[in-house]
Amino acid sequence: MxxxxxxxxxxxxxxxETQEIKVETKEEKKExxxxxxxxxxxxxxxxxxxxxxxxxxxxxxxxxxxxxxxxxxxxxxxxxxxxxxxxxxxxxxxxxxxxxxxxxxxxxxxxxxxxxxxxxxxxxDIKNELTFDHKPVILLMTGVNGVGKTTTIAKLAKRYINQGKKVMLVAADTFRAGAKEQLTIWADRLSIPIVTGNDNEDPASVAYKGTKKGIDECFDLVIVDTAGRLQNKKNLMEELRKIYNVVTKLSGINPECFLVIDATTGQNGVLQAKAFKELINITGIVITKMDGTSKGGIILAIREELGIPVRFIGLGEKDSDLEEFDLDKYLYGxxxxxxxxx
Ligand SMILES: Nc1nc2c(ncn2[C@@H]2O[C@H](COP(=O)(O)OP(=O)(O)OP(=O)(O)O)[C@@H](O)[C@H]2O)c(=O)[nH]1
Ligand SMILES: [Mg+2]
CATH class of the missing domain: 1.20.120.140 (SRP54, nucleotide-binding domain)
Incomplete structure (x- = not known):
């Protein structure tokens, strides 16, 4: 078939089927x-x-x-x-x-x-959900400015809190005014701890502190927010590599590293992914703002040109508007x- x-x-x-009156299981309702x-x-x-x-x-x-x-x-x-x-x-x-x-x-x-x-x-065909076969899983969120990194962090944190995981956040965006406060609001809302640094502190040092706390206090998941950076800004890209190296060295394992791409930016998203991929080991892509574009084919373009799996997809601004990427549902949609x- x-x-x-x-x-x-x-x-x-x-x-x-759902039109008929029938008792749904919790799983069916979720699906x-x-x-x-x-x-x-x-x-x-x-x-x-x-x-x-x-x-x-x-x-x-x-x-x-x-x-x-x-x-x-x-x-x-x-x-x-x-x-x-x-x-x-x-x-x-x-x-x-x-x-x-x-x-x-x-x-x-x-x-x-x-x-x-x-x-x-x-x-x-890798599993899109994070797997917790070691503790803590360190997840770096990267991408250019304004694509939805911080919002996606909140969505992912909520997802894994709901799955019973011990989650904390790290505000390694010490560059943009208000970035730390934005993430702190999310941490408070979700009632989870957050590690922050001083304004303009070396982001790698904040990432180090966060990773260390995550290891010492046996967290399941540590999500590190990073500043938005354009892929052609060499010093900012070097800074990201430094964060990546510090976290990898301290935890002894390659971190999960998600590249967030705004679906409304079109083919520029492919160029971004190419540049980030050259620098660090991107383990997955999150496509955000899918609800705001009429050009949903971007997922196919990224996969064709980079082979990196799309792990999650953002379908709205609320913290519940994130779905694990599912090829069947995507094509059906x-x-x-x-x-x-x-
Ligand atoms: N419609 C829609 N809006 C989204 C989605 N994800 C994020 N946004 C919105 O995009 C805007 C930017 O989101 P942020 O999470 O602050 O983006 P960022 O990448 O952290 O931005 P910088 O830290 O400045 O680089 C906010 O207004 C979010 O509400 C999504 O899936 N759908
Ligand atoms: Mg941000």
């Missing part, structure tokens, strides 16, 4: 809420992507060269990236020619299949108008 049909069975059925978040958060992208595909399929009775050119444009406009788009279209052309397929609706289904397969083939309409 193709992925398109699989998603249809997996999720459309669930949506209709339903999660799917709804994806559905709502990807609404703009869906309009830009699958509604256009649907409309394209209506306009062409049979797929021809013009059809594939328009399809290519839709993928580029959705921010899937040039490389992903070209590979996918070439792939589709080859396959449809070989199998004699020219029905646009069928090609839409094949496209969803390709999006899924391409994501998987680009890298190992992006394409559900095609799938439901079948």
């Amino acid at each position: 193709g992925l398109f049909k699989f998603l249809k069975e997996k999720f459309s059925k669930k949506t209709s 339903k809420e999660s799917l709804e978040k994806y559905d709502k958060g990807l609404e703009k992208s869906r309009k830009n992507f699958s509604n256009k595909l649907e409309e394209l399929a209506k306009r062409y009775k049979n797929a021809n060269q013009d059809y594939f050119e328009e399809l290519e444009e839709i993928l580029i406009e959705a921010d899937c990236g040039v490389s992903f788009t070209i590979n996918t279209i070439e792939n589709l052309l080859e396959y449809t020619k070989e199998k004699n397929i020219d029905n646009p609706k069928e090609i839409n289904e094949l496209l969803v299949d390709r999006m899924f397969l391409n994501y998987l083939k680009e890298g190992e 992006l394409c559900s108008s095609l799938i439901k309409d079948e």
